[in-house]
Amino acid sequence: MKLHLPPRVSPKAFDAMLTASAAVVGKDWVMATDADRDAYSDVYAPGSSEEWPAGAAIAPASVEEVRAIVRLANEHKTPLWPVARGKNLGYGAAAPRMAGSIVLDLGRMNKILELDSTLSYCVVEPGVGFFDLYDAIQRAKAPLWLSVPGNAWGSVLGNALDHGIGYTSYGLHARNLCGIEAVLPDGDLVRTGMGAMEGNPSWHLFPFSYGPTFDLAFTQSNLGVVTKAGVWLQPAPETSLEIVWDIPNEEDIAWVIDTIAPLKISGLIDQNVFVPSWLGKMVLKGQRKDFWDKPGAIPEWRVQELLKQYKLGYWQVALRLYGDESVVKARAEVVKAAMKRHLDAAPAEHWWRQGDPIGQYETTMGVPSAVPLQMSDWIGGRGAHMGFSPVVPATGAHVMDQLKRSRKIIADHDVDFYASFTIGGRFANNINMLMYDRDQPEMVANMRRLFDALISETAKAGYGEYRTHLGWMDPVAETFGFNNQALRRMTEKVKNALDPNGVIAPGKQGIWPAAYAAERARNAGGKA
DSSP states (O other): OOOOOOTTOOHHHHHHHHHHHHHHHOGGGEEOSHHHHHHTSOTTOSSOGGGSOOSEEEOOSSHHHHHHHHHHHHHHTOOEEEESSSOOTTTTTTOOSSTTOEEEEOTTOOOEEEEETTTTEEEEOTTOBHHHHHHHHHHHTOSEEOOOOSSOSSBHHHHHHTTOBOSSTTOBGGGGEEEEEEEOTTSOEEEOGGGGSTTOTTTTTOSOOSSOOOGGGGTTOOSOEEEEEEEEOEEOOSEEEEEEEEEOOGGGHHHHHHHHHHHHHHTSOOSOEEEEBHHHHHTTTOOGGGTOOSSSSOOHHHHHHHHHHTTOOSEEEEEEEEEOHHHHHHHHHHHHHHHHTTOOSOOEEEEEETTSOOOTTOGGGTOOOOGGGGGGGSSOSSEEEEEEOEEEESSHHHHHHHHHHHHHHHHHTTOOOOEEEEEOSSEEEEEEEEEEETTOHHHHHHHHHHHHHHHHHHHHTTOEESSOOGGGHHHHHHHOOHHHHHHHHHHHHHHHHHOTTOOBOTTGGGOOOGGGTTHHHHTOOOOO
């Protein structure tokens, strides 16, 4: 990938920044060749990866080096794009929001600083991945479980900071953050919560602070660079029971939500309940051409044939309960009775007890996996995916309203309908996976038009996304328009106060510093 300079940065200033940075991190960790820039591109880019190009990358190994690089960025007025491991696949990977920004790669900062089995937490740097932490827990024989996302190649902190969601009782990952250390845009160092007191042992235990609590202000944020954080972990339970139902019809999702959400809110179910559609199972069985080799979306009659052939429901509900066996059994009876009011078929049941082996794909038991990436092979070619994931109230009425809307929009663009829901209690995430071949320009252009339509039409109905690809950060931010974008205006006031030179992740989540205000229009993104 050829060199793209950041706006308002001369070749001389850019080279001076890289030279000065090499004196901090070592010349091997300043990466500015065409091959290096390719390595930090969006591997699933809906279009050319030149659309969101990195200018270079710098990989510090310590908080002191991060502070030094941030100070140099201010000196040379050169923007940085921090990434933890750069595995945010489907959302932009390691590519920067603003063309030419220097990727600040924190992958070398990969220490597990604490692992406490008594109080069930760890303290990690941003380069620690889910597999790293899982292996450390296994080596220590610690009675702890992770909460993992579907694709666990990435960073524990990176996923939490981007509002990632997992499949266990600890599945709202940002909520598990407790006590953050961050480098501010001027190079200053801050510790949030109880960490603001020197040597306070409650830093990663008490989720608030004396005065304002800023932990979540660093999530989906460009207000600083997180260099370590505490993460709460799930104590390994005595037993666990998985209960699985195949749900026959598409419209059944309404009663599924109305049944499960109250049990989740009451605490009887404590897991985040993931409800995939049939296509979520089919992508693990082969490629699209194995089941339908004609252009256009798979027709409904063929869907029904596939459901019958592979003995699938339109949806699958796989609940997992955790705890002492007697308690789990009692809770299971309540859940089964609630489901039986709508579905006569008995569920499959799978017990696990302390000492039993755990399968390698058990995401609901905290085992990291990369299997869900198989969905990118569904179309074939240079397969890729994006996700459109609005948040809706967890009621059957709201869920069906959004399901019908997204189904129609996706059908209008002649694309396979691959929906799923994560029931988090009072809310549900409607995850629509959009799969395409990057080597088919018209397919990519259609996906872009589809994504635009999903954002605008869903916003008209009052629902918004919780996370999006970097190319659509501004259009999604525009949908949060209460009182003339009051929330964005407030955040940008804070951004400009902390970062007058705009050096930390300009444009992230639609937050543009005054130094790059003109880029908002030029980087509107997404529009085909």
